[in-house]
Amino acid sequence: MSRAIAVLGGTGPQGMGLALRWARAGETVIIGSRDAARAQQAAEKIKERVPGAKVSGMENAAACAATNLLMLTVPFEGQAELLKQLKPAIQAGGILMDATVPLAAGVGGRASRTLGVWQGSAAQQTAELAPKGVAVVAAFQNTGADALNGDAAMDCDVIVCSDDANATALVCELAAKIPGVRAIDGGKLENARIVEQITALIIGLNIRHKGHGGIRITGLPESAYKTNHP
Numbered sequence: 514m515s516r517a518i519a520v521l522g523g524t525g526p527q528g529m530g531l532a533l534r535w536a537r538a539g540e541t542v543i544i545g546s547r548d549a550a551r552a553q554q555a556a557e558k559i560k561e562r563v564p565g566a567k568v569s570g571m572e573n574a575a576a577c578a579a580t581n582l583l584m585l586t587v588p589f590e591g592q593a594e595l596l597k598q599l600k601p602a603i604q605a606g607g608i609l610m611d612a613t614v615p616l617a618a619g620v621g622g623r624a625s626r627t628l629g630v631w632q633g634s635a636a637q638q639t640a641e642l643a644p645k646g647v648a649v650v651a652a653f654q655n656t657g658a659d660a661l662n663g664d665a666a667m668d669c670d671v672i673v674c675s676d677d678a679n680a681t682a683l684v685c686e687l688a689a690k691i692p693g694v695r696a697i698d699g700g701k702l703e704n705a706r707i708v709e710q711i712t713a714l715i716i717g718l719n720i721r722h723k724g725h726g727g728i729r730i731t732g733l734p735e736s737a738y739k740t741n742h743p
């Protein structure tokens with residue numbers, strides 16, 4: 514992968530976890546934040562854990578200007594506003610991955626419930642707000658941050674949904690760089706609606722059973738699973 518990956522909102526647990534895993538895989542990563550100093554501190558934390566990691570920290574708009582491979586990891590309640598602010602900085606022809614889940618917890622509801630999104634899903638809202646020519650790819654909504662921030666291999670599949678086949682392939686490749694992850698082409702972006710709901714289910718299961726659940730899709734032909742790890 515030649516392009517840097519900018520993780521917008523990368524100072525939170527989900528963004529940090531993805532940044533850590535990609536840094537370990539040798540990717541160049543930019544942590545994005547509303548505050549450049551906070552982003553740089555987060556980058557330093559990753560460098561402490563991954564000596565030699567190619568990680569830096571920048572304010573979100575500067576991160577968008579630095580690369581056209583973006584990963585959005587902000588709470589749903591801040592997603593639309595941030596995208597509107599960043600629109601002028603997001604480069605056409607790029608890829609915008611989105612892990613946002615519209616959890617009710619963000620507006621005082623239960624973490625195991627989701628909010629209705631007018632566009633169908635958080636990822637479809639992103640597609641509506643992103644500049645023309647940017648391929649939005651929904652992925653990583655079901656990967657728990659606790660596991661991502663750990664050292665063990667993940668025990669989960671990542672379902673990748675987008676309306677752009679090339680973008681889906683690239684994001685599957687990126688997901689497969691995380692040990693234990695199998696990436697699966699999940700079809701059109703509209704399927705993100707279903708994938709986002711699964712996160713609420715997993716959170717509910719984790720509360721009920723006091724665990725750290727993830728999802729595995731069984732029974733597909735081997736060719737459906739993209740993985741770099743045996």
Ligand SMILES: NC(=O)c1ccc[n+]([C@@H]2O[C@H](COP(=O)([O-])OP(=O)(O)OC[C@H]3O[C@@H](n4cnc5c(N)ncnc54)[C@H](OP(=O)(O)O)[C@@H]3O)[C@@H](O)[C@H]2O)c1
Binds near residue numbers: 521551614
């Ligand atoms: N945590 C998980 O296990 C998990 C799993 C799957 C999916 N997700 C999804 O991934 C996303 C991020 O999760 P998270 O737990 O990392 O969230 P978080 O800690 O609440 O937020 C992540 C970062 O987003 C930035 N942010 C917060 N509010 C914002 C706002 N109003 N506008 C712009 N930026 C804002 C903050 O960075 P700065 O203050 O530095 O800008 C924060 O560190 C969420 O949509 C979540 O549903 C999370």
